[in-house]
Amino acid sequence: MNKNVVVGKTGLSQGLQLCKVCSHYSEQITDPTHCPTCLNKISLRKKNSLQKTWALLITAIIFIIPANLYPITYLLKNSTLYPDTIFSGILSLVDSGMPGIALIVFVASIVVPLLKIIALAVIAFSVQNEWNLDPKKQLIAFYLIDWIGKWSVLDLFVISIMVAVFDKGHLLSIYPGLAATSFTLVVIATLSAANSFDTRLIWDAQTDE
Amino acid sequence: MVSHTPNMPTGYEAKCTRCNSVIYKKSCFDPAGLLALCIAALIIIIPAFYFPLISIHLLGITEETNLLQGALMMVDSAPVVAFMVLFCAVIAPTLLISSIALSSACFTFNYHPRYLPDILKSTGFLKRWSMLEVYMVSLMVAVFKIMNYADLYFGIGFYFFITLLLLDLIIISNYSNQLYWEKYLNE
Incomplete structure (x- = not known):
């Protein structure tokens, strides 16, 4: 998806978020509220x-x-x-x-x-x-x-x-x-x-x- | 923790380097087989819920009980309990098997309706609330309790229920929500 992803470091420190529904990851900056793959709500960590x-x-x-x-x-x-x-x-x-x-x-x-x-x-x-x-x-x-x-x-x-x-x-x-x-x-x-x-x-x- | 998922042969699992939980499992994709199992389960569901599970001989009367009766009789006195029992033992398993059947059918016949992602999403939710195996153990506990009071016989529904439980367990262990999403997004 992009080249800047470093294996072995946390997704949080790299601004990456994992979708709980379809298990695809995306960047927090480009897609702050919704998963670009399945269009469900997404965030870095489960909210609250x-x-x-x-x-x-x-x-x-x-x-x-x-x-x-x-x-x-x-x-x-x-x-x-x-x-x-x-x-x-x-x-x-x-x-x-x-x-x-x-x-x-x-x-x-x-x-x-x-x-x-x-x-x-x-x-x-x-x-x-x-x-x-x-x-x-x-x-x-x-x-x-x-x-x-x-x-x-x-x-x-x-x-x-x-x-x-x-x-x-x-x-x-x-x-x-x-x-x-x-x-x-x-x-x-x-x-x-x-x-x-x-x-x-x-x-x-x-x-x- | 970001991990790289390698290409693996079927049956292998990839684990997280930090917490050792399974993050990806390569299972075989067989929607036609799952569809067949689901259809069998959906047929069995009707007699399993409708025919008597157990019948007791008490005070000179023989009375039969099926799965639905117990929950429905509590609707007036304890609606929350009745709803919970109905949901976990009847509604959730039925919807779970139907939704797996529907998504498997879509993949088998190469048909991509717009509601497919919603079905995949709800399958994940229903899986947590479907508790047929807990019901089985409860039934055994109840059987031992009732044996103190009355003569007890297993009805036809009991055998249908065991069959349903086995089918349900096979379906759940072979179904992979992640894999279905992957196939959906790749097509």
């Missing part, structure tokens, strides 16, 4: 990446509290309502002799969301305050949370199946509770937070090299 990540992370932190405190499902059995939180549901799985299934649900609905929030917050903090943590370790952590992120939807799918199966009116029914909606918002917020974070910022924040 840290702000968006923080906003979504804070949303997730707020909603994770009701998601764990309020009942996620109500079991209506013989006209009596039994509420179940995420944690009490896991405990009852252990009690009924299914530790394996309990572990899957525990990992998907408690460990994964918490781990995502903590890891993303640490990476975002270290980028912001130039902590100079090992960039490769940060990237591995990021890829890990990006990959496991979608597994936290597991509990929502399980609820949808249980609700459909137990539909016998006052005799035996299951209804979703307030926590189910909060948990959905946590999942959407963490998935979008990981998606709005630009991994190249990890290297931009490295001061000594």
Whole structure:
């Protein structure tokens, strides 16, 4: 495309930008807003990446509290309502002799969301305050949370199946509770937070090299 | 970091010198094969979503449940949850397979409509929200939970769903958004 491109130096220092849609690069000066190849929006780094990540992370932190405190499902059995939180549901799985299934649900609905929030917050903090943590370790952590992120939807799918199966009116029914909606918002917020974070910022924040 | 992508034989990957992530993967370009897989998947989708996944025998009644029912029953009590389940388990996979089918068809028959770049762009988005494999594991978790309460049998929909999941995984692993863009821009 042009002769001035130097391999082994960052695109940022050479004013080059990569299109996230079609993976073609172009120069910031000649095409400041749109990719010349596919005409989608383009910039040197994802715009307001840290702000968006923080906003979504804070949303997730707020909603994770009701998601764990309020009942996620109500079991209506013989006209009596039994509420179940995420944690009490896991405990009852252990009690009924299914530790394996309990572990899957525990990992998907408690460990994964918490781990995502903590890891993303640490990476975002270290980028912001130039902590100079090992960039490769940060990237591995990021890829890990990006990959496991979608597994936290597991509990929502399980609820949808249980609700459909137990539909016998006052005799035996299951209804979703307030926590189910909060948990959905946590999942959407963490998935979008990981998606709005630009991994190249990890290297931009490295001061000594 | 700017890297040079060399000419590689099919099946090789180019990695970033700084972070070691794959930046380019030379995979074989076979739109006709992908189109065939997508059409098969689109046919399977209808029975997989419509026929009962599981049926339970409880209180003297046998009741069957399919994939759509669960989400639709929550629309009133928890609309956000219902939408999320519908989107990730039904809408996104269907649209993803349709969009790959459409772009593959365009390349197979050498037809270049104006909306092709939009399809390629949305495919990248849909890929992240399509969660059929998560649904499969959820179904197994639910099956173990339900077995405590009632007798449970797998319906025909279950076998269609497994077939759909396998086709979906093969399609996703063979599809390369980057390669499709490259072909589109070169023609």
